[in-house]
Amino acid sequence: MSDSATNPGNGELPKPPGLSPATRQATPRQRGQALWACAGIFLVTLLLVPAATVIWPNIPAFLPTYQTATIVAYLIISYLVLGHYRATKGIDLLCLGCGCLYASMMLLLQFLAIPGMFQQQSAVLGGTQTMSWLWFLWHAGLALGILMYAICQLRPPGPTLINPRHLEMLLAAVLTVAVIASLAMVTVYHDRLPIIDQNGNYRRAITLGLSPLLQLMYFVSLLILWRAVRFRSVLQVWLGVALVALLCENAITLVGGSRFSVGWYVGRCNALISATVLLTIYLREINQVYLKTVQDARILALSNAMLEVRMDQVRMDDLTGLPGRSLFLELAETLRSRSLINCQAVAVLFIDLDGFKWINDNLGHKRGDAVLVEVAAALRSLLRDIDIAARVGGDEFVVCLVAPALSIKATATAVAERIVSRVAAIGDGIGCSIGIALCQAEDLEWDLALRHADEAMYQAKRQGKSRFAVYGHALLDAVV
Secondary structure: OOOOOOOOOOOOOOOOOOOOOOOOEOOHHHHHHHHHHHHHHHHHHHHHHHHOOOEOOOOOOHHHHHHHHHHHHHHHHHHHHHHHHHHHOOHHHHHHHHHHHHHHHHHHHHHHOOOOOOEOOEOOOOOOOHHHHHHHHHHHHHHHHHHHHHHHOOOOOOOOOOOHHHHHHHHHHHHHHHHHHHHHHHHOOHHHOOOOOEOOEOOHHHHOOHHHHHHHHHHHHHHHHHHHHOOOEHHHHHHHHHHHHHHHHHHHHHHHOEOOEHHHHHHHHHHHHHHHHHHHHHHHHHHHHHHHHHHHHHHHHHHHHHHHHHHHHHOEOOOOOOEOHHHHHHHHHHHHHHHHHOOEEEEEEEEEEEOHHHHHHHHOHHHHHHHHHHHHHHHHHHOOOOOEEEEOOOOEEEEEEEEEOOOHHHHHHHHHHHHHHHHHOOOOOOEEEEEEEEEEHHHOOHHHHHHHHHHHHHHHHHOOOOOEEEEOOOOOOOOO
């Protein structure tokens, strides 16, 4: 037997699994819970059958509470089911949603037909038979919607014969006509209706065949759902519970025979259970989807953060722990953007180690690596938190710093002087030459700035190494 996710039975687009109760497969635990719920409803109803004809006192708050809760439940269910239809375009959900919507409309009209509910000793709507006929109509509409849903499960996958948009318009028109016709039947043509309610006794619903018709529709729906899909999805499982509750409600209501009997009260409770079962499972599933969405969003955010960290780690120099060239340019551009707000200038320092090749050739690459690590540590200790240092080559480093335009040259040369002194203190004849490029933040082009700093660095080397030079009108602005 195919799952409802792969065999929607209505010829529409395949429904992605796990998005709603209509497509999510029921777990063995959910099926077990539903089976226990059915057994509980059936056994409680069966145990109360002998007392069904006993008349209880009229509880004034019971009927309006029951009616309001049932109306609200079916309205919300129809909204949720039709919402899932819009997402899946499953005709089965469209039929079920229309049935629930019709039932909620009839329940609302029935509320207006209750004598004494909104005005003294009379009803706002209809006459003495209106309330009983509306009871039959809302059950019949709901039973028809569930039956059509069940029949849709029997259809194999394939193209539909009717365009979904046209079907929506057709069912909307049918629903509108049905509501208007039902309202006219219980009001305009009220006096022509067969009598169901005889001073609170409604056993004629059996002799007229109305109640057996409802029972047959509910039972056939239950049988078809079991035969077609074996109650695979969460919706089908709990729809089965709702059908059992409706079967028990109809049965014990008619056994009670009159209003305010034990059977009548128990029947109303079963009808409310049938509505709240579907509502509860939908709200529960929506809550689970919401929690899963939040969890997935957190996992995605964590994954993105970890990915960013890994990407940054890839762009970091393994030996020194300083950023590489691409990460340096990204961080430096961020620093430049911030400096625009404060009207600051930017200095780029290009650092090349002097004597590094001699260390590698004579003291070994291990010592050379140690020197690079010490240089990186020196840069970290000398620079401010906002300054950026990076390793862009074998023994080449670059620094970006910002300061007010009037003091940018003094700031950059002071930093360069300290770097030269600190690197020289490492020993083994190591030193460094530094080229400085000064730029206005708004006119800065990184390739040009790095090239100017590189040219100034070579000028410093030509002047004797372990020096720094500032690129400008005169190539060598300052030498130490």
